[in-house]
Amino acid sequence: MKKDLFALIEERQPTLSKGHKLISNYILSHYDKAAFMTAQKLGKTVGVSESTVVRFASELGYDGYPALQRALQDLMRNRLTAVQRIEVTSDRMSRDDVLERVLNLDIEKIRRTLEETSKEDFNSAVDKIMSCDTIYILGARSAAPLASFLNYYFTLIFPRVKLIRNTTTSEMFEQIMHMDEKDVIIGISFPRYSRQTVKALQYASNKGANVIAITDSSESPLARYADNLLLASSDMASFVDSLVAPLSLINALIAAVSISDVGKVSRSFESLERIWEEYDVYEP
Numbered sequence: 001m002k003k004d005l006f007a008l009i010e011e012r013q014p015t016l017s018k019g020h021k022l023i024s025n026y027i028l029s030h031y032d033k034a035a036f037m038t039a040q041k042l043g044k045t046v047g048v049s050e051s052t053v054v055r056f057a058s059e060l061g062y063d064g065y066p067a068l069q070r071a072l073q074d075l076m077r078n079r080l081t082a083v084q085r086i087e088v089t090s091d092r093m094s095r096d097d098v099l100e101r102v103l104n105l106d107i108e109k110i111r112r113t114l115e116e117t118s119k120e121d122f123n124s125a126v127d128k129i130m131s132c133d134t135i136y137i138l139g140a141r142s143a144a145p146l147a148s149f150l151n152y153y154f155t156l157i158f159p160r161v162k163l164i165r166n167t168t169t170s171e172m173f174e175q176i177m178h179m180d181e182k183d184v185i186i187g188i189s190f191p192r193y194s195r196q197t198v199k200a201l202q203y204a205s206n207k208g209a210n211v212i213a214i215t216d217s218s219e220s221p222l223a224r225y226a227d228n229l230l231l232a233s234s235d236m237a238s239f240v241d242s243l244v245a246p247l248s249l250i251n252a253l254i255a256a257v258s259i260s261d262v263g264k265v266s267r268s269f270e271s272l273e274r275i276w277e278e279y280d281v282y283e284p
Contacts, residue, residue, distance in 0.1 A: 135186065190234040
């Protein structure tokens with residue numbers, strides 16, 4: 001569904017039946033709660049049958065209620081404030097089951113990432129990284145640790161890697177102003193999306209650089225500028241963004257790069273091992 005779900009509901013509102021209007025009004029007013037309700041619970045809440053809720057989803061063009069629910073969750077995650085996220089969390093889990101719920105949700109995110117990420121895009125991204133001149137890495141706000149992790153390992157493998165510092169927008173552009181078609185930029189962002197990261201990818205695309213976006217959806221604002229789109233599921237478990245699946249995807253990217261030129265990577269790490277040993281980097 002390319003159209004915003006809320007805009008779609010509002011567009012169809014005049015032609016909806018009485019029961020469907022009850023559902024649509026509740027979704028528009030309480031989307032943070034509706035996004036995690038079953039069809040049965042949503043129907044009971046607004047006073048219609050479960051089958052009416054299912055038909056409502058079909059009326060909007062979705063293949064069943066679960067598809068509508070996923071669309072609502074995707075849309076919702078970029079609109080909720082931190083306070084609203086906390087409220088949603090308290091509705092979905094209790095202190096007694098939070099450990100089990102959060103870990104199981106993260107396991108499911110990795111499964112979804114494996115299903116949704118294009119192997120063709122992934123392999124193409126690896127090829128571009130291996131053949132580029134300079135690698136730029138950008139992840140703002142909660143994505144910053146992911147960018148830092150990727151930068152740490154890529155710096156051990158490649159001679160020219162630049163982690164773009166999360167400073168002012170003007171300073172960000174100063175860090176990427178010399179990029180061109182020989183370079184790669186890897187932008188990482190998840191809801192709520194960083195406007196700074198989107199602007200950087202737009203600039204890089206206009207400069208002819210190869211843009212790799214690590215994000216959660218083809219509807220992400222990063223996607224429109226990406227030559228290679230790597231999707232990682234990042235549904236929130238609480239007001240905290242879950243970075244488990246994105247980190248797993250980044251691990252796979254580092255591993256794929258390292259085995260693309262085993263000899264080169266091995267030589268780099270042989271040199272590093274000598275440095276680490278000479279300067280007592282690690283405790284024996």
